[in-house]
Amino acid sequence: MDKLLTDPRNIRARLAAHGFAFSKRLGQNFLADSRVPDIMASFFDPGQAVLEIGPGFGALTAALCEVCGAVVAVEKDKRLLPLLKENLADCQNLTVIEGDALRLDLPSLMPQGLRPAVCANLPYSVTTPILTALLESGTFDPIIVMVQREVALRLTACPGTPEYGAMTVFTAMSAQCSVLFDVPPESFIPRPAVTSSVVRLDSLTFDVGMQTLVPTALRLSRAAFAQRRKTLGNALSAGLALPRESVTERLKAAGFDPGARGETISPEGYLSLARFFTP
Numbered sequence: 499m500d501k502l503l504t505d506p507r508n509i510r511a512r513l514a515a516h517g518f519a520f521s522k523r524l525g526q527n528f529l530a531d532s533r534v535p536d537i538m539a540s541f542f543d544p545g546q547a548v549l550e551i552g553p554g555f556g557a558l559t560a561a562l563c564e565v566c567g568a569v570v571a572v573e574k575d576k577r578l579l580p581l582l583k584e585n586l587a588d589c590q591n592l593t594v595i596e597g598d599a600l601r602l603d604l605p606s607l608m609p610q611g612l613r614p615a616v617c618a619n620l621p622y623s624v625t626t627p628i629l630t631a632l633l634e635s636g637t638f639d640p641i642i643v644m645v646q647r648e649v650a651l652r653l654t655a656c657p658g659t660p661e662y663g664a665m666t667v668f669t670a671m672s673a674q675c676s677v678l679f680d681v682p683p684e685s686f687i688p689r690p691a692v693t694s695s696v697v698r699l700d701s702l703t704f705d706v707g708m709q710t711l712v713p714t715a716l717r718l719s720r721a722a723f724a725q726r727r728k729t730l731g732n733a734l735s736a737g738l739a740l741p742r743e744s745v746t747e748r749l750k751a752a753g754f755d756p757g758a759r760g761e762t763i764s765p766e767g768y769l770s771l772a773r774f775f776t777p
């Protein structure tokens with residue numbers, strides 16, 4: 499990757515020449531540390547087509563184009579398109595699409611014949627809806643994304659910890675998540691207020707029987723976490739609009755204490771509980 503793409507003086511000068519001002523709303527913190535895009539790209543190979551959401555100034559895009567079969571980059575800010583065209587003029591395997599990643603059918607953008615994957619430094623304000631859409635699509639493997647460290651902790655949290663919640667359970671239903679490395683604020687311009695982490699999500703495949711339990715397990719976890727302070731019995735009764743006695747009976751039959759809190763139940767626990775709440 500051309501080191502000029504992460505050189506702070508070059509980035510500022512080129513952006514100024516285009517009359518560009520950073521947008522906080524669009525989460526525009528561009529990478530200014532050449533090691534980070536190179537390391538993120540090193541997890542991919544020529545058999546993969548990689549979707550990047552928010553190419554920005556193009557540093558990660560350029561690194562990905564060097565190692566992947568194809569790169570599809572979706573950028574919402576149309577002011578960045580002329581800059582991307584100049585910065586990535588040599589990338590023959592790149593398609594840049596102007597658009598909002600939240601409104602596009604992302605799987606349909608990927609070329610045939612290559613394994614679809616995702617690599618991105620996600621805009622912070624839309625991290626959760628974008629990750630949710632990517633995981634729900636069941637198309638991309640792996641998904642390697644930079645997120646706020648706080649989000650990374652939530653994605654990988656253990657039951658019983660304050661970070662453990664509905665997003666942890668949702669993620670665990672479709673992927674195995676691990677934190678690859680942290681990235682300090684100094685690695686970006688402008689500097690964000692918080693540390694970032696690069697996380698890797700590898701698709702999980704359940705057998706058909708288990709897969710059919712996933713929607714119910716998610717409903718149960720959402721109901722439990724919607725009222726974190728309540729006991730599991732009370733939270734599920736309120737969240738699922740079921741009589742308290744019926745919930746207590748089902749929890750006991752499944753081997754769970756109705757007085758426990760939802761935050762102590764593991765993702766596997768919600769799956770086994772789902773057998774007793776599936777119509």
Ligand code: SAM
Nearest residue numbers: 524527528529552553554574575598599619621
């Ligand atoms: N990839 C670049 C990098 O690492 O230096 C820029 C990352 S910056 C954190 C996020 C990028 O996502 C910005 O370029 C921003 O304009 C873009 N963006 C924000 N919301 C978006 C959306 N809904 N769809 C597509 N791109 C978006």
